[in-house]
Amino acid sequence: MFKYILENAGNINWMAIAALITFFTIFILSAAVVLRKDKAFIRKMSMMPLEDSFSQPTETENRHEA
Amino acid sequence: MAQVEKFHYDNAIVRNFAYATMIWGLVGMLVGLIIALQLIFPQLNLGIAEVSYGRLRPLHTNAVIFAFVGNGIFTGVYYSLQRLLKARMFSKVLSNFHFWGWQAIIVSAAVTLPLGLTSSHEYAELEWPIDIAIALVWIAFGINMFGTLIKRRENHLYVAIWFYIATWVTVTVLHVGNNLELPVSAFKSYPVFAGVQDALIQWWYGHNAVAFFLTTPYLGLMYYFLPKAANRPVYSYKLSIIHFWALIFIYIWAGPHHLLYTSLPDWAQSLGTVFSVMLIAPSWGGMLNGLLTLRGAWDRVRQDPVLKFMVVAVTAYGMSTFEGPMLSVKSVNAISHFTDWTIGHVHIGALGWNGFLTFGMLYWLIPRLFNTKLHSEKLANTHFWIGTMGILFYAIPLYWAGWTQSLMWKEFTPDGFLKYGNFLETVTQILPMYAMRVVGGTLYLVGNIIMVYNLVKTVRSGSFISDEAAEAPALVSTHGVHKGEYWHRWVERRPVQMLLLATIAILIGGIIEIFPMVMIESNVPRIESVKPYTPLELAGRDMYIREGCLGCHSQMVRPFRSETERYGEYSKSGEYIYDRPFLWGSKRTGPDLQRVGGKYPDSWHFNHMLEPQSISPGSIMPPYPWMIRDELSLDILPKKIKALRTLGTPYPEGYEQIAIADAQKQAEQIAARLKKDGIELEGLEKKEIVAMIAYLQRLGTDIKPKAQATN
Numbered sequence: 001m002f003k004y005i006l007e008n009a010g011n012i013n014w015m016a017i018a019a020l021i022t023f024f025t026i027f028i029l030s031a032a033v034v035l036r037k038d039k040a041f042i043r044k045m046s047m048m049p050l051e052d053s054f055s056q057p058t059e060t061e062n063r064h065e066a
Numbered sequence: 067m068a069q070v071e072k073f074h075y076d077n078a079i080v081r082n083f084a085y086a087t088m089i090w091g092l093v094g095m096l097v098g099l100i101i102a103l104q105l106i107f108p109q110l111n112l113g114i115a116e117v118s119y120g121r122l123r124p125l126h127t128n129a130v131i132f133a134f135v136g137n138g139i140f141t142g143v144y145y146s147l148q149r150l151l152k153a154r155m156f157s158k159v160l161s162n163f164h165f166w167g168w169q170a171i172i173v174s175a176a177v178t179l180p181l182g183l184t185s186s187h188e189y190a191e192l193e194w195p196i197d198i199a200i201a202l203v204w205i206a207f208g209i210n211m212f213g214t215l216i217k218r219r220e221n222h223l224y225v226a227i228w229f230y231i232a233t234w235v236t237v238t239v240l241h242v243g244n245n246l247e248l249p250v251s252a253f254k255s256y257p258v259f260a261g262v263q264d265a266l267i268q269w270w271y272g273h274n275a276v277a278f279f280l281t282t283p284y285l286g287l288m289y290y291f292l293p294k295a296a297n298r299p300v301y302s303y304k305l306s307i308i309h310f311w312a313l314i315f316i317y318i319w320a321g322p323h324h325l326l327y328t329s330l331p332d333w334a335q336s337l338g339t340v341f342s343v344m345l346i347a348p349s350w351g352g353m354l355n356g357l358l359t360l361r362g363a364w365d366r367v368r369q370d371p372v373l374k375f376m377v378v379a380v381t382a383y384g385m386s387t388f389e390g391p392m393l394s395v396k397s398v399n400a401i402s403h404f405t406d407w408t409i410g411h412v413h414i415g416a417l418g419w420n421g422f423l424t425f426g427m428l429y430w431l432i433p434r435l436f437n438t439k440l441h442s443e444k445l446a447n448t449h450f451w452i453g454t455m456g457i458l459f460y461a462i463p464l465y466w467a468g469w470t471q472s473l474m475w476k477e478f479t480p481d482g483f484l485k486y487g488n489f490l491e492t493v494t495q496i497l498p499m500y501a502m503r504v505v506g507g508t509l510y511l512v513g514n515i516i517m518v519y520n521l522v523k524t525v526r527s528g529s530f531i532s533d534e535a536a537e538a539p540a541l542v543s544t545h546g547v548h549k550g551e552y553w554h555r556w557v558e559r560r561p562v563q564m565l566l567l568a569t570i571a572i573l574i575g576g577i578i579e580i581f582p583m584v585m586i587e588s589n590v591p592r593i594e595s596v597k598p599y600t601p602l603e604l605a606g607r608d609m610y611i612r613e614g615c616l617g618c619h620s621q622m623v624r625p626f627r628s629e630t631e632r633y634g635e636y637s638k639s640g641e642y643i644y645d646r647p648f649l650w651g652s653k654r655t656g657p658d659l660q661r662v663g664g665k666y667p668d669s670w671h672f673n674h675m676l677e678p679q680s681i682s683p684g685s686i687m688p689p690y691p692w693m694i695r696d697e698l699s700l701d702i703l704p705k706k707i708k709a710l711r712t713l714g715t716p717y718p719e720g721y722e723q724i725a726i727a728d729a730q731k732q733a734e735q736i737a738a739r740l741k742k743d744g745i746e747l748e749g750l751e752k753k754e755i756v757a758m759i760a761y762l763q764r765l766g767t768d769i770k771p772k773a774q775a776t777n
Contacts, residue, residue: 018578023316
């Protein structure tokens with residue numbers, strides 16, 4: 001299916017290839033880096049919106065207490 | 067341990083932007099409703115220039131994008147930024163300058179667009195003085211945002227803020243790039259690039275206005291307000307990081323998918339297609355991340371209108387980001403382009419994604435700003451259902467209309483003739499669908515009115531917390547401690563590095579795609595017989611721009627038999643080298659006009675412009691009586707000729723001195739031909755219509771072998 005789309009896209013010249021390669025390099029690098037991050041940090045980051053002005057306990061915290 | 071500091075969040079600026087969002091939402095949608103009605107009742111153009119379809123359409127798009135969604139962005143950003151950074155906005159003065167400046171720009175758009183002052187670049191119509199004002203206000207917003215980032219009390223930047231930063235930098239680049247123009251007068255300018263190059267830059271802009279004004283900031287809002295409303299963290303923070311980088315890197319390349327099968331060189335079209343298809347991955351990653359945040363909380367979704375709105379918004383985001391790549395595949399685009407399918411597509415995005423996320427955010431925010439409860443959950447639920455019905459009644463008929471149009475445009479009889487040789491038949495066929503769309507739009511607007519009522523009641527019942535007290539430990543200097551940390555953590559601590567990386571990510575695409583096109587001459591093969599416009603034709607062309615004819619007419623014959631059969635020879639990039647701006651258009655409510663020159667006698671155009679229905683019974687084209695009434699102003703022609711020569715149009719040196727006389731001469735010839743056909747009118751050769759006819763008769767004739775037969 002992807003091949004079909006690419007063929008249909010017309011002449012792909014070196015620019016398109018270079019672009020694709022750049023993209024995949026960046027993509028794979030960032031994915032690798034992100035996946036290696038430590039859990040506590042990611043958890044802290046994802047809790048950020050819930051920890052500002054309104055101090056409602058979050059559901060995850062509730063669960064911890066229970 | 068750092069000392070705990072007490073400070074206040076500025077809620078007043080958030081409230082102001084929220085009010086503006088509500089007001090401009092009503093205005094933008096109302097104008098949309100009016101132009102939708104004009105399409106089924108052309109009499110509603112009232113014969114008044116300022117309210118005719120072509121002039122109101124850009125007002126609608128600008129009001130919805132920049133006034134409604136724009137103020138929505140700022141509402142959410144000013145609220146969430148302060149809280150995520152644990153700091154008050156950097157400068158109250160800049161906040162207020164931003165607010166009032168933005169509203170003033172919107173008001174000036176609402177005045178100038180109906181007056182016909184437009185650059186005709188879609189979604190960048192505003193003329194150069196307003197462009198400068200936009201740049202100033204945008205920079206003020208940037209300084210305010212980065213100032214707040216610098217005095218923050220939180221080390222790390224939550225992913226929503228990355229989306230805000232990417233938005234800011236990309237919109238800056240886009241706005242400057244697409245508005246490089248040479249002023250001719252206070253309200254008229256010509257773009258630096260012409261024809262195909264102008265088209266490429268415009269759609270690099272146009273597409274990324276969708277990407278970086280309607281999408282990335284709203285994704286930031288989604289990553290903040292959805293967890294907040296659901297009271298649980300986002301499903302996967304890791305996924306959100308990948309979502310961010312992949313999205314901003316890929317998005318910037320996708321612009322040329324607006325120009326498939328046009329005269330844009332093949333390689334640029336291919337890039338557009340490939341990257342558009344790749345966009346599915348990060349977009350759906352983001353959508354799933356949003357929806358999965360609600361896993362295990364669907365019982366809450368059923369009760370809470372805020373969550374309901376957000377769920378539909380995120381779903382609509384998923385739908386349009388699936389549809390968009392699909393529409394970028396060449397074989398699908400061959401069917402969809404220039405039809406109402408595109409209009410349906412953008413409204414899933416605008417009404418579903420942007421509209422519903424805004425509503426969800428406002429229902430959540432207003433009670434909190436006013437320390438009270440929402441006036442009526444029941445009304446909010448009513449709004450939800452009416453709004454959802456509105457989206458369906460809007461989108462489904464337009465999809466249907468789009469497919470119908472496309473099939474009819476392309477249908478041949480067994481003998482090899484176009485089945486619907488008369489374009490008008492393909493228009494009247496879809497009028498019932500247009501009527502249904504009006505119903506959908508009305509429902510959506512009614513829902514919006516209910517919301518405003520509900521929120522006004524809420525505001526009345528509460529008491530506003532203008533400065534909300536907060537406290538947080540002061541930021542400890544982290545200098546020198548990033549050894550051994552992953553680069554990303556290091557990056558997000560430093561907004562400036564973040565800004566730079568995001569800039570590089572978006573510039574790569576822009577540079578590889580646009581530079582060769584703009585710089586390498588051979589990308590636009592010259593055609594010997596293509597000559598600059600005469601002064602009178604130029605005047606007519608600028609009227610075509612003023613009236614927004616491109617809101618209904620394309621000037622781009624694609625290389626399909628169904629099009630060459632209907633319109634004539636397909637368009638070549640070399641034909642457009644003097645077109646400043648390019649006028650290819652994006653939708654065909656009326657037929658393509660690229661080859662209309664010589665198709666009809668002058669008098670046909672005279673009568674058609676005066677009263678289209680008298681020539682084409684049942685036509686929905688607006689009448690243009692003022693062109694026959696108003697005198698043509700030629701005084702500005704010398705300046706225009708000079709400006710165009712500066713930009714590269716080969717008018718001979720000194721030509722500007724004879725430009726007016728030249729125009730008068732051509733006008734007299736046309737007036738004489740009209741007279742011969744029995745059109746009697748005092749001072750005919752001085753009227754605007756003559757210039758309009760001159761332009762229309764010139765269109766596409768440079769390479770046309772001989773006048774086409776009628777159809």
